[in-house]
Every structure is written in structure tokens, then in C-alpha cells.
Amino acid sequence: xxxxxxxxxxxxxxxxxxxxxxxxLEADMQVVALARDGAEAxxxxxxxxxxxxxxxxxxxxLSGLEVASALHGExxxxxxxxxxxxxxxxxxxxxxxxxxxxxxxxxxxxxxLAAAVRRVHAGQRVVAPELAADAWSEHDPLTERERxxxxxxxxxxxxxxxxxxxxxxxxxxxxxxxxxxxxxxAGNRVEAARMARAKGWL
Amino acid sequence: xxxxxxxxxxxxxxxxxxxxxxxxLEADMQVVALARDGAEAxxxxxxxxxxxxxxxxxxxxLSGLEVASALHGExxxxxxxxxxxxxxxxxxxxxxxxxxxxxxxxxxxxxxLAAAVRRVHAGQRVVAPELAADAWSEHDPLTERERxxxxxxxxxxxxxxxxxxxxxxxxxxxxxxxxxxxxxxAGNRVEAARMARAKGWL
DNA sequence: GCACCCTCGTGACTTTTGTCATGCGGTTAG
DNA sequence: CTAACCGCATGACAAAAGTCACGAGGGTGC
Numbered sequence: 001x002x003x004x005x006x007x008x009x010x011x012x013x014x015x016x017x018x019x020x021x022x023x024x025l026e027a028d029m030q031v032v033a034l035a036r037d038g039a040e041a042x043x044x045x046x047x048x049x050x051x052x053x054x055x056x057x058x059x060x061x062l063s064g065l066e067v068a069s070a071l072h073g074e075x076x077x078x079x080x081x082x083x084x085x086x087x088x089x090x091x092x093x094x095x096x097x098x099x100x101x102x103x104x105x106x107x108x109x110x111x112x113l114a115a116a117v118r119r120v121h122a123g124q125r126v127v128a129p130e131l132a133a134d135a136w137s138e139h140d141p142l143t144e145r146e147r148x149x150x151x152x153x154x155x156x157x158x159x160x161x162x163x164x165x166x167x168x169x170x171x172x173x174x175x176x177x178x179x180x181x182x183x184x185x186a187g188n189r190v191e192a193a194r195m196a197r198a199k200g201w202l
Numbered sequence: 203x204x205x206x207x208x209x210x211x212x213x214x215x216x217x218x219x220x221x222x223x224x225x226x227l228e229a230d231m232q233v234v235a236l237a238r239d240g241a242e243a244x245x246x247x248x249x250x251x252x253x254x255x256x257x258x259x260x261x262x263x264l265s266g267l268e269v270a271s272a273l274h275g276e277x278x279x280x281x282x283x284x285x286x287x288x289x290x291x292x293x294x295x296x297x298x299x300x301x302x303x304x305x306x307x308x309x310x311x312x313x314x315l316a317a318a319v320r321r322v323h324a325g326q327r328v329v330a331p332e333l334a335a336d337a338w339s340e341h342d343p344l345t346e347r348e349r350x351x352x353x354x355x356x357x358x359x360x361x362x363x364x365x366x367x368x369x370x371x372x373x374x375x376x377x378x379x380x381x382x383x384x385x386x387x388a389g390n391r392v393e394a395a396r397m398a399r400a401k402g403w404l
Numbered sequence: 405g406c407a408c409c410c411t412c413g414t415g416a417c418t419t420t421t422g423t424c425a426t427g428c429g430g431t432t433a434g
Numbered sequence: 435c436t437a438a439c440c441g442c443a444t445g446a447c448a449a450a451a452g453t454c455a456c457g458a459g460g461g462t463g464c
Contacts, residue, residue, distance in 0.1 A: 407462100408461100408463085409462085414455100416455095418451100418454105419450100420449100420451065423447080423448075425445095430440085431441105432438085434438105
């Protein structure tokens with residue numbers, strides 16, 4: 001009986017180590033590499049060709065979603081499980097579009113991780129049930145420009161500063177923000193940025 | 203040789219379980235309880251009277267800092283180690299004021315957790331070195347009102363909404379924000395809120 | 405080719421923010 | 435007691451932010 005070989009990616013070293021310890025306790029699993037960012041994760045998967053990649057989303061450089069996308073693009077046999085803090089419909093949608101096999105929340109009991117690994121290894125998809133319904137309910141109504149402008153606005157940049165960074169005129173920036181606010185039903189730019197972020201659209 | 207008895211508190215169940223697994227691997231340690239929020243942590247410490255409490259800061263209800271404070275107040279023999287994502291001087295300062303024995307970052311390698319537990323158990327204080335210098339460098343210049351107003355402003359509330367929630371006049375709210383912005387050197391309310399949050403003042 | 409959408413821009417207008425001076429009552433430290 | 439600070443408020447003004455209408459170009463899809 002060959003063990004399930006796993007690569008783990010997570011940017012907080014202590015959490016990474018702890019999850020590694022958790023999985024190492026399972027007799028039928030073997031953690032073959034630990035990665036602290038998306039680039040390391042991608043490299044580790046390419047050299048070790050594990051059955052399973054478990055990856056966080058928010059990591060420096062490449063995000064976990066981008067890693068899953070890249071693997072899907074190169075037709076890797078490794079199945080990706082996204083493990084994240086955030087129950088954001090947009091994240092799940094992007095995960096499914098990247099052909100991820102699992103989407104798990106860090107909120108869930110620790111036992112569910114090993115269980116999910118086994119189910120995915122057996123060819124089942126595993127998705128946090130509280131999100132399954134939401135995923136396709138609302139799609140991101142924002143254009144790419146609106147997202148860029150919203151991101152900066154959410155960080156406290158003034159219109160003039162956003163305009164300078166994106167090489168737009170200030171009026172255009174205000175127009176994009178106004179559009180985004182009305183699409184999202186927000187009363188101001190900050191609220192709009194928070195709403196979009198909560199949905200996983202930024 | 204009696205084991206070091208530990209209570210662990212952390213709101214993300216999977217991380218909690220994983221850290222528990224990590225510490226359970228250490229022969230000289232015993233995890234006697236897991237808590238998912240501050241209230242549970244406090245209760246667990248009171249009933250189990252462990253040598254060590256390891257706690258996250260950001261948890262629903264009571265924060266880890268408030269738990270440490272409460273234990274200090276009731277002269278508990280349990281030594282608190284704060285384990286957090288955030289390298290914020292204000293957090294460390296509050297931890298030290300609450301007489302915490304350790305302040306560790308989740309960024310650090312997993313081995314450091316057990317090492318810190320042993321050092322704290324032996325009577326040493328353990329503080330993430332990159333923060334030691336910063337802790338007393340800048341003190342929070344904001345008044346309580348300014349903090350309240352900044353929190354709401356950072357969430358995207360308009361002055362009128364903040365005024366309604368805090369039962370202030372709108373002009374007063376703008377004055378507080380203006381004051382806070384000038385104290386922090388920020389160009390607008392959002393930037394001010396972000397700066398204060400980054401320092402651990404909110 | 406035509407409709408449609410995204411991008412980018414202008415200009416004029418209203419509303420919201422941010423600034424500053426000033427004032428009053430309460431608390432606290434010297 | 436008094437000076438200093440905080441909390442709260444006003445009013446007036448300047449600067450940003452947000453709204454609306456309109457228009458020009460580029461790309462996509464049918």
C-alpha cells in the first residue's frame with residue numbers, strides 16, 4: 001500500500017509546520033515537501049509529482065489560486081486542495097475554474113483535512129458545503145479597471161494618487177469608482193472596496 | 203519528570219488542531235485543553251491550571267490580550283504566551299502590560315513554539331526580537347474617541363453614520379478624524395485607519 | 405456592418421470631507 | 435486654584451469625492 005504523497009503550501013511557517021505534523025500522523029500519508037509561497041509550491045509539485053497539493057490562497061508572489069491554475073494549465077496529475085481562512089464565493093469560483101479538487105476552510109476541525117485528502121485522492125471533489133450554493137449565485141460585475149481602482153481606493157489612496165499610479169485622468173478614476181459603487185450598491189469607495197473584497201473579487 | 207501542561211487557544215479550528223498535534227509530539231509536554239475563543243480559554247485555564255497558556259490574539263469575544271490581562275489580574279500562576287500573525291508594536295506593548303511571558307509570531311518556524319514553551323516554563327521571557335526594540339518606541343497618540351471614530355471610518359462609514367452610532371454631531375466626528383489624521387500624518391481617514399491598525403492601536 | 409461593451413476622457417454640478425478658529429463644561433495634576 | 439487636557443459642539447471655508455451626461459476609439463460577437 002503506497003502512501004498518499006502530499007506537498008503543503010502555506011505562508012505562515014508555524015502553521016505550515018503544524019499542518020505538516022498533523023498529516024504526518026496519518027499512516028497512509030507522506031508529506032514530501034513544504035512550501036512557503038506559490039513559487040516554491042509550484043517548484044515542489046513539479047519535482048515531486050505528488051498525488052495531492054494542499055495550498056493556502058493568500059501567499060506572497062503567486063497565490064494558491066494561481067498555482068492551481070498553472071498546474072491545471074500544464075495538465076499536472078497532482079490534485080489541488082485549497083485551504084483558506086476565507087469563505088468568499090469569488091475565491092471558490094476561481095478555485096473551481098482552476099479545476100481545484102477541494103476547497104476547505106481553516107475554520108473546520110483538523111480531522112477534516114485528512115478526510116478531504118483521502119476523498120480527493122479517491123477521485124471525489126470536496127467543497128465546503130456552506131459555499132457550494134453561493135459559488136455560482138453572483139458573478140463579479142466589475143471590470144478589470146474597476147477592480148484596480150477599487151483596490152487602491154481601499155488602501156486609502158486619493159483619486160489623484162490612483163490616477164497617477166494607473167496613468168489615468170482623475171475624472172476617469174472618479175467615474176470608475178462611481179460605477180463600481182453603483183454596481184455594488186455601496187455608499188462610498190471604502191464600503192465598495194470592502195464589499196468587493198468580502199466577495200473575493202479583489 | 204512531570205510534563206509541562208498546556209492550554210491552547212486559537213479560533214481557526216484546523217490551526218488549533220494542528221498546533222495541538224505539533225505540541226503533542228513533544229515528550230515533555232501535554233496539551234490539556236483546546237479553546238476556540240477567549241472565554242473558553244479563560245475557563246479552561248481556571249479549571250486545568252496549566253503551566254502555560256498559548257493564545258492567539260484575534261478571537262471572537264475576548265481577545266487573547268484580554269485573556270492574558272484577566273489572568274494577570276487574578277494572579278494566576280499560568281504563564282501566557284501570545285501567538286499571533288501580527289508584528290504590531292501596540293499588540294506587543296499591550297501583551298507586556300498584561301504581563302504575558304511570550305510574544306511569538308506565526309511567521310516563525312514551528313520548532314520555535316516548543317522551544318518558547320520550555321524557555322517560558324523555565325522562567326525566561328520570550329519576545330520576537332524584531333519587535334523588542336519597537337515596542338516602547340512609539341506610544342499610541344490617539345484618544346479613545348479618536349480610536350472609535352477611526353475604526354468606523356475604516357469600515358467605510360460616512361461621517362453622518364459615525365455620528366449617529368456614537369451619538370455625536372457630524373462636525374465633531376470630522377474634527378476627531380481631522381485630529382487623528384494630523385497625529386498620524388495621514389492624508390485621509392482611510393489611510394489614518396490603516397496606519398493605526400498596522401500599529402496595533404485599533 | 406452593427407450592436408454592445410470596455411476604456412478613457414471632459415465638464416459641470418452637488419455632496420461629503422477635511423481644516424481652522426473658537427467656545428464651554430468637566431477632570432486631573434501640580 | 436489654575437493650567438492643561440479632553441469631550442463636545444458651531445460655523446465658515448477649501449478641497450475632495452461622487453454624479454451625470456456626453457463623446458471618441460477599440461474590440462468582440464453575430
